[in-house]
Amino acid sequence: MAVALIRMPSQSEAPAHDRVYRGLRQLVMHGELMPGQALTLRGIGKQYGVSMTPAREALRRLTAEGALTLSASGRVTTPELSNDRIEELAQIRALMEPELASRALRRAHLALIDRMEAINDANARAIHRQDPVEYIRTNLEFHRTLYLRAQSPAMLGLLETVWLQLGPTMRTLYTRLRRTTAPPHHRLILEALRAGDDAALRLALRTDVTQGLRHLQG
Amino acid sequence: MAVALIRMPSQSEAPAHDRVYRGLRQLVMHGELMPGQALTLRGIGKQYGVSMTPAREALRRLTAEGALTLSASGRVTTPELSNDRIEELAQIRALMEPELASRALRRAHLALIDRMEAINDANARAIHRQDPVEYIRTNLEFHRTLYLRAQSPAMLGLLETVWLQLGPTMRTLYTRLRRTTAPPHHRLILEALRAGDDAALRLALRTDVTQGLRHLQG
DNA sequence: CCATGACAAATGTGATCACAAATGCAGATG
DNA sequence: CATCTGCATTTGTGATCACATTTGTCATGG
Numbered sequence: 001m002a003v004a005l006i007r008m009p010s011q012s013e014a015p016a017h018d019r020v021y022r023g024l025r026q027l028v029m030h031g032e033l034m035p036g037q038a039l040t041l042r043g044i045g046k047q048y049g050v051s052m053t054p055a056r057e058a059l060r061r062l063t064a065e066g067a068l069t070l071s072a073s074g075r076v077t078t079p080e081l082s083n084d085r086i087e088e089l090a091q092i093r094a095l096m097e098p099e100l101a102s103r104a105l106r107r108a109h110l111a112l113i114d115r116m117e118a119i120n121d122a123n124a125r126a127i128h129r130q131d132p133v134e135y136i137r138t139n140l141e142f143h144r145t146l147y148l149r150a151q152s153p154a155m156l157g158l159l160e161t162v163w164l165q166l167g168p169t170m171r172t173l174y175t176r177l178r179r180t181t182a183p184p185h186h187r188l189i190l191e192a193l194r195a196g197d198d199a200a201l202r203l204a205l206r207t208d209v210t211q212g213l214r215h216l217q218g
Numbered sequence: 219m220a221v222a223l224i225r226m227p228s229q230s231e232a233p234a235h236d237r238v239y240r241g242l243r244q245l246v247m248h249g250e251l252m253p254g255q256a257l258t259l260r261g262i263g264k265q266y267g268v269s270m271t272p273a274r275e276a277l278r279r280l281t282a283e284g285a286l287t288l289s290a291s292g293r294v295t296t297p298e299l300s301n302d303r304i305e306e307l308a309q310i311r312a313l314m315e316p317e318l319a320s321r322a323l324r325r326a327h328l329a330l331i332d333r334m335e336a337i338n339d340a341n342a343r344a345i346h347r348q349d350p351v352e353y354i355r356t357n358l359e360f361h362r363t364l365y366l367r368a369q370s371p372a373m374l375g376l377l378e379t380v381w382l383q384l385g386p387t388m389r390t391l392y393t394r395l396r397r398t399t400a401p402p403h404h405r406l407i408l409e410a411l412r413a414g415d416d417a418a419l420r421l422a423l424r425t426d427v428t429q430g431l432r433h434l435q436g
Numbered sequence: 437c438c439a440t441g442a443c444a445a446a447t448g449t450g451a452t453c454a455c456a457a458a459t460g461c462a463g464a465t466g
Numbered sequence: 467c468a469t470c471t472g473c474a475t476t477t478g479t480g481a482t483c484a485c486a487t488t489t490g491t492c493a494t495g496g
Contacts, residue, residue, distance in 0.1 A: 042476085042478095054449080054451095057274065061279065061281075064282035073457075075477075076478095085371075154307055158310065165372070270448090270482085292447080292448045293488085
């Protein structure tokens with residue numbers, strides 16, 4: 001049938017595959033997709049108004065980062081992590097995040113701490129409102145805001161792939177334990193930052209990271 | 219015009235894009251490509267006897283892992299790392315590799331240590347033969363053989379992406395300093411393993427990792 | 437000798453198609 | 467009622483093409 005092609009604005013926007021990638025990446029990282037959720041090339045393409053080719057590139061990229069899982073037949077789904085894998089990813093977070101925080105410590109001036117406090121307030125509201133996606137989003141933003149000051153782009157990049165892998169699982173975990181009160185760790189982190197106490201900061205991050213994920217054990 | 223397609227063996231081999239990916243990944247990791255080396259879709263396709271589509275998927279995957287760099291216009295090259303970036307990647311290695319080694323320690327029985335010793339001999343021969351690619355290959359195999367025992371696939375996966383990012387740079391570094399004698403760190407690692415000394419093992423790995431990459435400073 | 441501009445070649449992007457394999461489901465069978 | 471078989475549908479894979487943009491080259495002008 002070969003219909004005449006629809007002409008796109010032709011402005012030099014971001015490539016289609018990149019738009020698809022970013023959209024899906026956010027869905028995964030913020031836990032807006034359930035573990036085991038299947039994604040098809042044609043389905044993604046239709047959702048984003050593109051053909052299979054950009055959709056394929058986006059999925060390939062995301063699976064390379066561990067955000068998605070590839071079955072033997074080439075099917076793509078969000079990962080269903082085993083308890084061992086969740087534990088391991090938590091340990092990786094516990095290894096990297098205190099290091100990033102420590103590096104950010106000396107560069108963390110007051111404006112940064114204030115901004116983190118604001119994000120933490122939004123986080124507390126999300127908890128009270130029982131909004132898992134917003135909770136995950138603000139929680140990650142809280143951490144990322146701090147780590148950006150570490151000036152360690154490679155390490156932060158690696159850490160974000162870990163967050164990505166945990167995205168769908170976080171969603172089910174945080175909806176499962178229906179927490180109604182904010183965990184105290186973020187306050188400890190802020191206090192350590194204000195005090196300039198490296199050891200306390202590292203400890204606060206380690207407990208924040210491991211505590212949040214170790215509550216799933218069933 | 220739609221010419222009749224050439225029929226491929228149709229055996230259920232690995233997909234073409236995966237073969238291309240594996241081939242290129244090895245080239246990058248073992249330092250067989252110079253930093254800044256440009257890779258084109260049609261060129262890769264011709265080399266591996268496939269069309270642009272699988273070549274594109276392989277390149278997308280490798281750039282997602284940091285093995286390749288994407289220019290603003292979409293061109294793909296091997297990364298040319300700044301000194302800061304090299305330093306940061308070395309610090310990441312120094313953070314992860316002692317951890318992996320420590321986890322492998324209690325599972326490291328004699329057969330493993332013997333195998334590592336054999337790999338280390340091959341490594342020494344590669345140094346004497348002035349063969350940078352074989353040196354890098356055996357060096358990484360030495361480390362990976364140990365870390366596989368850590369039973370931490372996620373952490374090992376992350377570490378391999380770090381190795382990937384360093385691949386092309388390692389090549390130029392190791393050819394630059396034309397070492398003729400093996401560094402002593404691998405022997406220290408083996409001794410610590412035999413002694414079951416965790417602290418010594420961690421220290422040996424940290425120095426092996428940082429020492430090898432800190433010699434570039436010019 | 438270096439900068440500049442025009443033109444040709446090279447290159448990434450996205451759409452479409454053919455095809456084989458996998459999947460899902462209905463109906464038959466035990 | 468559970469299991470298997472057969473078929474229609476879905477799905478990933480790879481090739482090919484058109485197109486816009488970028489890159490490289492070479493001649494011209496300062």
